[in-house]
Amino acid sequence: MQGLKSNKAGDLYHWFKSMMTTVEDTKEQKAIADEVFFRFFNLRPDERVLKRDDRFSESDIVRLKKAVQRLNRGEPVQHITGVTEFFGLDIHVNGSVLIPRPETEEMVLSVCKEIEKVYDTVTPLHVLDIGTGSGCIAIALASRFRKSHISAIEISEDAISIAKRNADLHGAMIRFIHHDILSSDHSIFSPESLNCIVSNPPYVRDSEKRNMALKVVDYEPAKALFVPDDDPMLFYRIIAQKASIWLRKDGLLFAEINEALSSDCRDVILSAGFSEAIINKDIHGKDRFIRARM
Ligand code: GLN
Numbered sequence: 025m026q027g028l029k030s031n032k033a034g035d036l037y038h039w040f041k042s043m044m045t046t047v048e049d050t051k052e053q054k055a056i057a058d059e060v061f062f063r064f065f066n067l068r069p070d071e072r073v074l075k076r077d078d079r080f081s082e083s084d085i086v087r088l089k090k091a092v093q094r095l096n097r098g099e100p101v102q103h104i105t106g107v108t109e110f111f112g113l114d115i116h117v118n119g120s121v122l123i124p125r126p127e128t129e130e131m132v133l134s135v136c137k138e139i140e141k142v143y144d145t146v147t148p149l150h151v152l153d154i155g156t157g158s159g160c161i162a163i164a165l166a167s168r169f170r171k172s173h174i175s176a177i178e179i180s181e182d183a184i185s186i187a188k189r190n191a192d193l194h195g196a197m198i199r200f201i202h203h204d205i206l207s208s209d210h211s212i213f214s215p216e217s218l219n220c221i222v223s224n225p226p227y228v229r230d231s232e233k234r235n236m237a238l239k240v241v242d243y244e245p246a247k248a249l250f251v252p253d254d255d256p257m258l259f260y261r262i263i264a265q266k267a268s269i270w271l272r273k274d275g276l277l278f279a280e281i282n283e284a285l286s287s288d289c290r291d292v293i294l295s296a297g298f299s300e301a302i303i304n305k306d307i308h309g310k311d312r313f314i315r316a317r318m
Contacts, residue, residue, distance in 0.1 A: 103119065110129055111129055143219065162196070227251060281311065
C-alpha cells in the first residue's frame with residue numbers, strides 16, 4: 025500500500041496520518057488518528073507507542089484504508105467510529121443525530137451546578153430534555169442525578185432508537201417521547217409538573233449555512249441545526265411557552281443559543297412569563313447559553 029513501510033502499529037499510525045490529505049491541520053490529523061486507533065483497536069496514544077512493533081492484520085489495514093477514504097470525503101470521524109465521548113460517557117452517533125458538541129457539555133455542567141445549588145439532592149427531580157437527538161444531555165443528567173425522573177422529547181424516530189441504545193448502554197432510565205415540540209399539543213406534561221427543562225434546539229439560521237464546515241452541512245441532520253431566517257426564534261418561542269406551563273414555580277429552563285441572537289432569546293423567554301433570564305458565554309467567549317427561572 026502506498027507509503028506503508030510495514031504492518032507494525034507505529035508505521036501504520038504514521039501512514040494513516042499521512043493519508044489524510046483533506047485534513048490540513050496536523051494537530052487535527054493527530055487527534056483523528058488517535059481517535060481511530062483507540063476506537064478501532066482500543067489503543068490509546070501511550071499504549072500505541074508501547075506496542076508500536078505489534079503487527080496488524082490485513083483486515084485491520086483494509087479497515088483503516090476505508091476509514092481514510094471516508095475522512096478524505098469529508099465525513100466526521102465520529103461517523104466512522106460510530107461513537108464519541110460526552111460528559112465522560114460513550115455516546116453512539118450516526119447521521120440521524122447531531123454529534124454532541126463541547127459547548128453542550130459545558131451547558132450540562134452548568135445545569136448540574138445550578139440544580140445542585142437550587143435543589144436538595146434527596147428530592148427526585150422531574151427533568152425534560154427537548155430535542156434529545158443522541159440522548160446525550162438526558163443521559164448525562166441521568167448519570168449525575170440517579171434518582172431523577174428524566175423525559176426526553178424527539179421528533180425523529182431514528183434519533184430515538186439511537187438515544188434508547190445510548191440510554192441502555194449507561195443504564196439510564198429515560199422516558200423517550202416521540203413528539204413534535206412545535207405541535208400545538210400541551211398535554212404531554214401536566215401543568216407545573218417539571219423542575220427543569222433543558223434544550224439544544226436548532227438555532228443556526230439558513231443563511232449561516234454558508235459559513236459552516238462541510239462536514240457539518242453534508243453529514244449532520246439539517247433538522248437538528250437550521251431555522252428559517254425569517255423566524256429564528258421559532259423553537260425558543262414554543263419552548264418558552266410550553267415551559268411556562270410545564271415548569272413548577274421556581275422551575276429552571278436552560279437552552280443553548282445562537283451567539284448572534286442572545287438578546288432576542290432573552291426577550292422571547294421573558295415575554296413567556298419567566299421572572300429572570302441570564303445569558304452565559306461559552307469557552308470561546310460567545311453568548312451561548314440562556315438560563316431562566318419561572
Ligand atoms: N453548535 C452547533 C453547530 O455549530 C449547532 C447546534 C444547534 O443548532 N443546536 O453546529
